[in-house]
Amino acid sequence: MKKTVFLGALTVAGMAAGASAAATLDDVKARGKLNCGVTTGLVGFAAPDANGKWEGFDVDFCRAVAAAVLGDANAVEFVPTTGKTRFTALASGEVDMLARNTTWTLSRDVDLKFDFVGVNYYDGQGFLVSKEMGVSSAKDLDGATVCIQTGTTTELNLADFFRANNISYEPVPIETNAEGQQQYLAGACDTYTTDASGLAATRATFENPQDHVVLPEIISKEPLGPLVRHGDNEWADIVRWTLNALISAEELGITSTNIGELSAAPGDNPEINRLLGTEGNLGEMLGLDADWAKRAIMAGGNYGEVFAKNIGESTPIALARGLNAQWKDGGLIYSPPFR
Amino acid sequence: MTTITDPHQGQFRLSMLLYDSRYRSLTIQIVALIGFLMLIGWLLSNTAQNLAELGKEPSFSFMMEPAGYDINQRLLDYNSQDTHLRASFMGLLNTLLVAVMGCITATVLGVIIGVLRLSPNWIISRLSAVYVEGFRNVPVLLWIVFTMAVLIETLPQPSAFRKGEASMSLWDSVAVTNRGIYIPEPLFSRSLGDIHLLGNSSLRFDVSLDLLALLAVLIGGILTSVLIKRRADILQEATGVRPRTWHWRLGVVVVPVVLVLAILGFHLGYPELKGFNFRNGIHLRNSLIALWLALSLYTGAFIAEIVRAGILAVSKGQTEAASALGLRPKRTMSLVILPQALRVIIPPLISNYLNLTKNSSLAIAVGYMDITGTLGGITMNQTGRELETVLLLMLVYLTISLTISAVMNWYNESVKLKER
Structure with missing residues (x-):
């Protein structure tokens, strides 16, 4: 008994010590696996398929980081987290990074001590209602019962939106997307609110998606991005530049089909050469080898390919690129130069 | 001739803490206590240090x-x-x-x-x-x-x-x-209002005067009813005959409450x-x-x-x-x-x-x-x-x-x- 208590205390201490250790890169390499925090299941972003293999927009980003760091896109342990547990999981060192529809806000960045490495999806909060209710605007929702995931920024936006418009509502707090879907479909709430992308993904799994509609109002800015613990800048750099590599690859026209050819020998475009490691020593600067970006891009394709495969217009989720188009195409997706 | 043997008065030696059964259990307890306190202290300082490193005092x-x-x-x-x-x-x-x-x-x-x-x-x-x-x-x-x-x-x-x-x-x-489930709510058309306690602080709360009035009348009624029962008990002890009191006892509880409700303009929403x-x-x-x-x-x-x-x-x-x-x-x-x-x-x-x-x-x-x-x-x-x-x-x-x-x-x- 005494021994168990002592070992338990040691474990707690070990976990606490792990949290403060700075060298996440070394930990990941020693473990041979990347622990990546994802949602408990949001089709298109992160959800296990019929065979239990995780797939989705955020999952592909985890795989890209694992490919860049470990050379194996499958060396990822996916840790499902809820809106409530995600930050504790990251802060305690249970996961090395979060790729989980998490909104970049000042307090999360500064007060919760995390580093957002960039934005991989520009989103906004919307409302899903059933068509038969005949609601055309979120301002018509006076007195409605609203299902809302707790521990999210959307919860605070919702309170602000209804207060600013001086209308009332009844919040029904729920823990996971699946629970929200169940309550919404059973009519326990009139509307379900979360990021518009999440609503589209949820709607796509309904039996009759055409009976439901996402209201036109987007009531907030929700820049979603991957994040890591504050204080380990080397690791943050690796995750940040992996994201930038995927974005730059789309901009430069590097796809999973032509990457073999482009990386075989230095070509005419020096930026492609630097990115793919055929020229310069960018990989070395990051503490990785020269092929890191090549492997990251080969894991799931460039940003555009990952988008199209998981949530693009040809999928049931059918999200348009919109704000998430490359800057050259009028969107906000923009990577600093590889130089 | 009797000899009185004093109990052995040998001076205290440190080794007695371990070998003398009078002190041993004390020694063990003190050592265990120190160990336990050190463990707690170490856990606390570890937590404090890690939080400080994270910048979350x-x-x-x-x-x-x-x-x-x-x-x-x-x-x-x-x-x-x-x-x-x-x-x-x-x-x-x-x-x-x-x-x-x-x-x-x-x-x-x-x-x-x-x-x-x-x-x-x-x-x-x-x-x-x-x-x-x-x-x-x-x-x-x-x-x-x-x-x-x-x-x-x-x-x-x-x-x-x-x-x-x-x-x-x-x-x-x-x-x-x-x-x-939605059920009717009690409303008072001639309400006495609320008392606001604790001003504007986070723990402020209102007490409804209507409720207080009702409670006061109810408690008063119950006390009177108890008095009637005592009197009946005394009569029974003295005479062996218990007077019929249930209608009085019910009355003193119900009638004042109904009266107060009527005065306050009770209705259901x-x-x-x-x-x-x-x-x-x-x-x-x-x-x-x-x-x-x-x-x-x-x-x-x-x-x-x-x-x-x-x-x-x-x-x-x-x-x-x-x-x-x-x-x-x-x-x-x-x-x-x-x-x-x-x-x-x-x-x-x-x-x-x-x-x-x-x-x-x-x-x-x-x-x-x-x-x-x-x-x-x-x-x-x-x-x-x-x-x-x-x-x-x-x-x-x-x-x-x-x-x-x-x-x-x-x-x-x-x-x-x-x-x-």
């Missing part, structure tokens, strides 16, 4: 910042601009509400089922056994989630009332929907369908009902067993003696058996009340905003103060439990066998 100042979120069931006024402290206070009240409701229902249910399980009627005693074993042997979380699922999936949505597929029950006064939901009336949310039902049914099963054990602990001779005196079975139970059984029942009953209160923290499974949902859920998540909120939460539950314990122990003292 413990601080409770976040409790005074605006919460920013809404709470559906609030017993006092609250909006999203109030502080986290106020939000936690709302959560605490919700916890206490479901705990008190649960304890009362569980006790009533437990006593009835416990007595019925001893019934000579085979069907009744078997049915009670099925209830007890069924509820006792399935985790309470499953019962909570199951009850919630049943409420949500089987009851009609508010839109069904609009379409005429469902209608209100009890002369259009109660609406049973899958979002909860009925729920009505407006827009998406029913408005007015009291909304018993599905989360409250699910949690309350599941907790009471679950704990009721345990209490039933405690009651049965208490009754069986009273020797059979007592029942037989009561029958010999001509008491009917009902009166035997209420006058002879139960008062004696209470002495056995109350101590384990306390721990079941404590269990129910602590189990109410499972509320988050159905989205009931108790203190775990507000302080330990949303506040913790929005502020990222895990250590502080969990410590506060533990303190709150500890306080509630110790209070219940103290009250019940005091009650136990008052019913236990007085030995003179």
Whole structure:
């Protein structure tokens, strides 16, 4: 008994010590696996398929980081987290990074001590209602019962939106997307609110998606991005530049089909050469080898390919690129130069 | 010649701490204590150091910042601009509400089922056994989630009332929907108003003067009724004839209450369908009902067993003696058996009340905003103060439990066998 208590205390201490250790890169390499925090299941972003293999927009980003760091896109342990547990999981060192529809806000960045490495999806909060209710605007929702995931920024936006418009509502707090879907479909709430992308993904799994509609109002800015613990800048750099590599690859026209050819020998475009490691020593600067970006891009394709495969217009989720188009195409997706 | 041998007065040596049985146990205890304190100190300093390295020094100042979120069931006024402290206070009240409701229902249910399980009627005693074993042997979380699922999936949505597929029950006064049950609310047209206590602080609350007036009249009535009973007792002692007093006793309680209600302009506000939901009336949310039902049914099963054990602990001779005196079975139970059984029942009953209160923290499974949902859920998540909120939460539950314990122990003292 005494021994168990002592070992338990040691474990707690070990976990606490792990949290403060700075060298996440070394930990990941020693473990041979990347622990990546994802949602408990949001089709298109992160959800296990019929065979239990995780797939989705955020999952592909985890795989890209694992490919860049470990050379194996499958060396990822996916840790499902809820809106409530995600930050504790990251802060305690249970996961090395979060790729989980998490909104970049000042307090999360500064007060919760995390580093957002960039934005991989520009989103906004919307409302899903059933068509038969005949609601055309979120301002018509006076007195409605609203299902809302707790521990999210959307919860605070919702309170602000209804207060600013001086209308009332009844919040029904729920823990996971699946629970929200169940309550919404059973009519326990009139509307379900979360990021518009999440609503589209949820709607796509309904039996009759055409009976439901996402209201036109987007009531907030929700820049979603991957994040890591504050204080380990080397690791943050690796995750940040992996994201930038995927974005730059789309901009430069590097796809999973032509990457073999482009990386075989230095070509005419020096930026492609630097990115793919055929020229310069960018990989070395990051503490990785020269092929890191090549492997990251080969894991799931460039940003555009990952988008199209998981949530693009040809999928049931059918999200348009919109704000998430490359800057050259009028969107906000923009990577600093590889130089 | 007698020699008096003094007890050996050898001087104290350090080795005696280990080899002398008089000191050894003391030595071991002190060493163990020092080791234990060092372990605690090391854990504390480790935590403090790691938090400091993360730049998150413990601080409770976040409790005074605006919460920013809404709470559906609030017993006092609250909006999203109030502080986290106020939000936690709302959560605490919700916890206490479901705990008190649960304890009362569980006790009533437990006593009835416990007595019925001893019934000579085979069907009744078997049915009670099925209830007890069924509820006792399935985790309470499953019962909570199951009850919630049943409420949500089987009851009609508010839109069904609009379409005429469902209608209100009890002369259009109660609406049973899958979002909860709406019942009429008491209203006063000539209300006396409220007293505002604690000004504008986070713990402010209003006390309704109407309620105070009603309570005062009710207590006055009950006291008068007790006086009438005493007088009847005295008369019975003196003359052997008990005067008929029940109509007087009922009258002094009911008539003043009815009078006060009439003066205050008492009427009922009925729920009505407006827009998406029913408005007015009291909304018993599905989360409250699910949690309350599941907790009471679950704990009721345990209490039933405690009651049965208490009754069986009273020797059979007592029942037989009561029958010999001509008491009917009902009166035997209420006058002879139960008062004696209470002495056995109350101590384990306390721990079941404590269990129910602590189990109410499972509320988050159905989205009931108790203190775990507000302080330990949303506040913790929005502020990222895990250590502080969990410590506060533990303190709150500890306080509630110790209070219940103290009250019940005091009650136990008052019913236990007085030995003179």
